Amino acid sequence: MQRFATGSKRWWLLIALGFFAFMTNLDGSIVNIAIPIMAKNLDVSASRMEWTVSLYLIVLSALLLPFGKLGDRIGKRRIFKWGTGTFVVGSLMAGINLGFNFLMVGRMVQAIGGAMTLANTYGIVISTFALAERGRAMGVVSTFVALGGVAGPSLGGLILAHFSWPMIFLINVPIGVVALGISLWSMDNGEPQPGTYDKWGMLLQATAIASGFWGLNLAQQSGFGDPVVLATFALAIISLAAFLIFENHQETPLLPMSIFRVRIFTLGVLTVFFIFMVQFFSTVLMPFYLEDARGLTPGAAGTLLSLYPLMMVFFAPFGGWLADKWQVPAVALLGSLLIAAGSIVGAFLKLDAPLMVYIISTLLIGIGSGLFQSPIGDVVMSVVPKDQLGIAGSFNALARNLGMVSGTAVATTVLFGTMSQLAGSRVTTYPTNHPEYFITGLQIAMLVAAGLALLGAIAIGLTIKPWQVHEKN
Known part of the structure; x- marks a missing residue:
């Protein structure tokens, strides 16, 4: 029978999960309102600056399944803690303001950390809270997730009214450090599970997701009939089909079809x-x-x-x-x-x-x-x-x-x-x-x-x- 956590630590753990669920979802939308200011400050076009949003969402989405599988292998809590530190480092890099290229690297690091935390958040809640408390625990985390998704424009506007654009990223650092400290104190690393890691599956699904998201982004600018858009969608479909066929023949697939x-x-x-x-x-x-x-x-x-x-x-x-x-x-x-x-x-x-x-x-x-x-x-x-x-x-x-x-x-x-x-x-x-x-x-x-x-x-x-x-x- 599964044993669930007791005592106050599990509620502190929930706070850490909530903080990062909020921040990682927020950073997918909060940049939108700052794009005109950032483009002018960094001397790039607004359309090019849009890629700071698109790149974050593409990398985050492409890595969710690999880090979820890795969490099952070596411990969901271990991956979550690594992700919190990675996200804080990425936020610091994005907020230093060393030019557009360095900002993009920072956003990639943020997305990697965000994928590590988001992929394992719900699994940690389920394995920590018994059925009688699970609804409330899910309610807390889900509230943070949803708020992060919709609060970006309003919170971003509030920050920009009082600070320059780097603060949109730097505000994550102190909050993230506190949440990281809570994570280190309240979580063990979990039990590793035997098995191999499906590298080809990871590559194929990442290609399918990245090309599909890229195609949607390009389609909003050029239309769905544009040849480049159609080629990008074709790559996504081919990669997805290859992924599904490949996974059905793997002993330890990235995404078990079962x-x-x-x-x-x-x-x-x-x-x-x-x-x-x-x-x-x-x-x-x-x-x-x-x-x-x-x-x-x-x-x-x-x-x-x-x-x-x-x-x-x-x-x-x-x-x-x-x-x-x-x-x-x-x-x-x-x-x-x-x-x-x-x-x-x-x-x-x-x-x-x-x-x-x-x-x-x-x-x-x-x-x-x-x-x-x-x-x-x-x-x-x-x-x-x-x-x-x-x-x-x-x-x-x-x-x-x-x-x-x-x-x-x-x-x-x-x-x-x-x-x-x-x-x-x-x-x-x-x-x-x-x-x-x-x-x-x-x-x-x-x-x-x-x-x-x-x-x-x-x-x-x-x-x-x-x-x-x-x-x-």
């Missing part, structure tokens, strides 16, 4: 992908609506945008509490349905609509996201064998990152594609002379988001009966 025979796990990560796509529709589109379409000041828009993360913070612990008391997938289903409802309300936004329409939409999406975060982690992680917790956690994190990137790409494609069709020519920015084009694009995008949220709700709904069997066993 894990997808666990129906609850497969449907759970599919739900994660859909719901994180939807969350990033709002993150990407609503600043345009409030500032450009409605003409609000950045301060007023920022206040309204903060409703989303605030609702998430307040309701994620409640979702964890409900998950401990009620059927876990049912709580995630409730959250998914609220997100779908909020997206439908968002489809009624207009130039002259009362701001209450935006507020109701945001409240529903924020509350739904908060309720969703805690139980979905429990659904995904509680049904896999103990020796696969690392790879399960890293695949869950990968599904989350894929959802974020795909949500951004699909939201902007629907928005600008609709505006371009209405204008009869390619539109790449807010159409000041024809705001009605933007409103139509926004409404269609929010309906697409609602459809994706309902797909997520269907997927998680299909786990309710299997979960009942799992609980009995």
Whole structure:
């Protein structure tokens, strides 16, 4: 029988996990708001500076599965502690301001450390907390994860209002050092497991993920019909196919295909992908609506945008509490349905609509996201064998990152594609002379988001009966 941690150390461990879950997700979005300032300061184009964001997400996503597998091999806590130190060093390098190239190296080091921590966070929670406390523990970590994903623009703006851009990275250093100290004090290294490491599998999946993300990034600039974009997607598909074939013939594969025979796990990560796509529709589109379409000041828009993360913070612990008391997938289903409802309300936004329409939409999406975060982690992680917790956690994190990137790409494609069709020519920015084009694009995008949220709700709904069997066993 598995033995779980007792005493206060496990809660300190949870704080360290939460800090790094927040920082590693935050650093995927916080740089966006500083790109114009950084580009001017470092004398590079804004489009080139965008790669500081893209490179971080590509490296982070490509290394999640390898570090999850390595955590299963040599200890999830050991890899997490190495990752905390690596992330702090990368943050320091990125904030020193020694030029664009050194900044990019720092971002790569940050991403490596971030992948080491994120890949093993949920596995550590599952192996540390007994079932009676797991919902609350998942609620804490999931709140930090979600906040990191959506708080970047508002927190970045606050930092830039008082400091120069390097502080966006340097603020991680003291927080990271404290979290590293807590990690060293509260965690052992875990038990190493025998086995070999699948180097070819690691290379193939990294190529598939990196080329796929790169293709999405290029497509937003050049369009999906561009030959370079098509070639990049072709490389991603070929690499993915080769990876799946290769893994089926490995004795110790990087990603055991048997894990997808666990129906609850497969449907759970599919739900994660859909719901994180939807969350990033709002993150990407609503600043345009409030500032450009409605003409609000950045301060007023920022206040309204903060409703989303605030609702998430307040309701994620409640979702964890409900998950401990009620059927876990049912709580995630409730959250998914609220997100779908909020997206439908968002489809009624207009130039002259009362701001209450935006507020109701945001409240529903924020509350739904908060309720969703805690139980979905429990659904995904509680049904896999103990020796696969690392790879399960890293695949869950990968599904989350894929959802974020795909949500951004699909939201902007629907928005600008609709505006371009209405204008009869390619539109790449807010159409000041024809705001009605933007409103139509926004409404269609929010309906697409609602459809994706309902797909997520269907997927998680299909786990309710299997979960009942799992609980009995």
